[in-house]
Amino acid sequence: MRFDRKIINARIATMAGGEKPYGEVEADAIGIVDEKIAWIGSSDDTAHEAISIDDVEGRWITPALVDCHTHLIFAGDRADEYERRLAGESYASIAKSGGGIRKTVEATRKASAAELAALALSRLDAFAAEGVGTIEIKSGYGLTIESELAMLKAARSLGLVSGMRISATLLAAHAVPVEYEGRSAAYIDEVCIPLINQVAEAGLADAVDAYCENIGFTPAETRRLFIAAKAAGLPVKLHADQLSDLGGAKLVADFDGLSADHIEYTGQNGIDAMAKSGSVAVILPGAYYAIGETQQPPIKALREAGIAMAVATDANPGSSPLVSILTAANMACTLFGMTVEEALAGITREAAQALGLADEIGTIELGKAADFAVWDVTRPAEIIQWIGRRPLHGRILAGEWA
């Protein structure tokens, strides 16, 4: 076989299971053909030719990281509210003065798809510098048909220009916009469901999400959305049980959802349903940290139920101003007691599964995309141990150094 690229002298954490932690293997070389992993073997094996040979000098290689839950496309900023909250003003008072998500919606509606893409592109730098190869981005700050489409077009365009794989999610049911206040059912009928059909037809989204919460949409409303999504052929996921247990995890599991996200308040009922459906638990410690939540997600029960746990940033300008996937993983360990290996799997293998991309990315296995992160560390735990360090040597995406 002739490789497009051969990587030699690597320590490979495949994250694909096996006897050793982090799926470490004896093999220390990878052969790439057509942007995919074609061979995993020994640096000493010279049976194969390669156009390029990269000696990574004993560095660790993991799958490129995957952030499976972000709100990275938005206009405006909310630094003033951050300041006011810390000076003692209440959320309610800030919301009353036009703050909160409505402020972001107001700014986002005024922005074009090109402006939104440019703003988000600059935000991707921090993710690239930490080894991220795939990132999910949600709509949900437009809340009109036109503006939600602009967000999704911006997300698709980022996939073309950033070199990263972008998974786009329609989250029209993020909040009830001011013009529909008190009329959430009408918002769902007139905006959310038509959008589902439109984006499914245009191929603008890979999944449909909703914010099911006392301050968001009811389980009954969420169910109507999910029925429409399923009819349109789009998989679903859910902001579930973040602030209270409305049965969100069970609801999304009943629709064979990709993931239930947040789930601080999910009970055993929801966990049982997730175990049955194979939905991934997406752990979002950034929001827990930033809003001062004290109820932790049920890590131990999820672990015991054998549910895959992904970890993501939830990057957004309000409740999780976090653009560091490594800090998210550190928080999942430090705040929630996930093991280091679980956290690293949470930002690779399990995050890929949460995006429905488990066949393509998330582990180093034959046939998967040649998407890698190469690290200046002596062992994988170091990747997550330090906050702010960015120990990345470089990324290889689709077989090329990015």
Place this chain on the structure above:
Amino acid sequence: MRFDRKIINARIATMAGGEKPYGEVEADAIGIVDEKIAWIGSSDDTAHEAISIDDVEGRWITPALVDCHTHLIFAGDRADEYERRLAGESYASIAKSGGGIRKTVEATRKASAAELAALALSRLDAFAAEGVGTIEIKSGYGLTIESELAMLKAARSLGLVSGMRISATLLAAHAVPVEYEGRSAAYIDEVCIPLINQVAEAGLADAVDAYCENIGFTPAETRRLFIAAKAAGLPVKLHADQLSDLGGAKLVADFDGLSADHIEYTGQNGIDAMAKSGSVAVILPGAYYAIGETQQPPIKALREAGIAMAVATDANPGSSPLVSILTAANMACTLFGMTVEEALAGITREAAQALGLADEIGTIELGKAADFAVWDVTRPAEIIQWIGRRPLHGRILAGEWA
């Protein structure tokens, strides 16, 4: 006046008090002569010539950031312990197997001053990327006369090669080394006090620190060290009341100490003494976060007593693996309820005071060093609001772009 450099079209957060938040001033230009701030005025004022003129295009300028408490010089890593702790192993069991600080001491003793400097230099990158211009670095992983001196020489050499101002602190009384186990008084007599005299004479340290704790040195031992430091002409500071109230804050205040650091358990007695002495409270949320502490430092009481509060990373491979001063500031707000302005003052003005450098750095005022951080933000709160973002445009240190 002829300036070496003139910075125009800036929004200046002087951090020097005044009517507006962040010490913002009307002036939008700074003139630099001989590495110092010689003039603060209007971009339209053309009365002064300048060799270089830098248009920062409306960006915010703050004093270069100051990290006043780090343990950045060490050899080896402790990622394995991090992994084991999160997998459920106890601190005690890890310490028993040769882990903890002793592992770092073992590796550090084997390293030369040059090797220690090279290791620390690579760690400084993360601080530089967030706008830090001055950083304090402690010894305390050598615990022999020779190895402590090697650490301090490494710190001094970093000041020569990194372009950053380094404040070096002798912390021989960090832990009792294995060869003095059960004989801490002898360790103080035979190692710590001789070191104080030696580094004072050689000019290798700017201050003396100790770890006063049930698992460290007693207040009586600390007092003996402080007497020796004072006699040698070195100011003191203290790791005080981190895990229990041993009266550490009062002790260091009684010696007119520069700062009392950690102080989670400091009571009113200590606060009163600090208010009297003018010692700075150094808030270290990274350690609080990483070790899962639940007792918060008494921010409200410190504020009411008018005590200056600095914020620092406490960067170290065990209890605070944090090399992000901006995350430290974010944690001080999010976890401890400091205001954004207090936190930004904590990593500029108050940190400078904690290092005894208030006359030279920490604010943008006439006569102070021309050490600035230039930011890509719309308001100062944004600098601290996002974790992982590094919104730095560039640093000017001693009047030059760094």
